[in-house]
């Protein structure tokens with residue numbers, strides 16, 4: 001079986017999603033897995049977490065195609081031949097390869113929009129455009145002998161994310177316990193459902209001999225981003241939102257409202273809760289490494305080091321849980 005493609009998606013930005021993908025990718029590699037991590041957000045924040053500005057400039061300049069996801073797709077999109085080879089950028093750990101993002105990816109939005117209805121006419125180019133992300137991710141996974149492909153996307157419900165989700169076998173949904181994030185969660189379920197059924201309908205019109213994704217986008221569960229909460233907010237408000245998450249997730253994302261909703265601590269769909277790592281965050285950003293790898297040399301002492309060690313445990317548990325859920329969900333819905 002090819003490597004599962006897991007996309008981290010919600011409808012609210014600035015809550016810590018990119019940081020979560022970055023840390024889970026490093027953690028899976030630390031646990032011995034081979035991982036491709038892909039930046040499909042036109043804001044390219046994930047790429048910035050891995051690379052210095054100089055390194056990014058080198059990827060984005062030069063006369064040949066850019067060594068990014070969009071650089072691989074653009075020649076094909078412009079009618080200059082097939083998809084290019086997927087180029088992975090080294091991250092410092094050879095188990096972890098980065099498919100770098102690109103600000104110019106937003107130029108793909110219009111073609112993706114226009115191609116979606118054309119799939120219903122069986123138009124082969126439209127199918128190739130809509131599945132271009134999937135093809136690039138598949139090629140990268142094959143080349144890297146990856147066990148997992150993790151994908152970061154922006155918060156929109158537009159055509160780029162529709163194509164990214166069509167490419168996804170699984171979805172992890174980060175949520176913050178606040179009004180905006182809960183509304184984001186409520187918008188997300190129906191969007192996923194619409195894209196899933198829309199793609200199934202299109203697959204009836206698929207051209208022969210064209211490999212295409214299943215568009216399963218099965219929800220593995222959610223991660224609670226506790227740090228999304230303003231620290232000066234009363235505890236009760238926080239608790240109120242926390243209590244709603246299992247129910248809203250079931251109603252909106254699973255489409256199966258459940259009268260006996262468990263608490264978040266007992267909920268099998270809760271993949272973990274992410275703490276506020278405070279001063280470790282800028283230290284790690286500066287050192288361009290995950291917070292759980294911070295050392296003295298990065299300026300982490302005493303309490304920082306203890307917190308970094310705790311973070312290692314938290315992220316290891318979350319990564320294991322995500323990998324377990326992939327197995328569970330695959331067994332309950334065999335392809």
Ligand SMILES: Nc1ncnc2c1ncn2[C@@H]1O[C@H](COP(=O)(O)OP(=O)(O)O)[C@@H](O)[C@H]1O
Pocket residue numbers: 012013014015016017018019020045227274275276277278281
């Ligand atoms: N666990 C955390 N603890 C503290 N701050 C965090 C944590 N995760 C992310 N942040 C900070 O929150 C901001 C938004 O994070 P980011 O991952 O870019 O969010 P998103 O991808 O949802 O827009 C960043 O400044 C980041 O450093």
Ligand SMILES: [Mg+2]
Pocket residue numbers: 014017018019041045153154
């Ligand atoms: Mg982001």
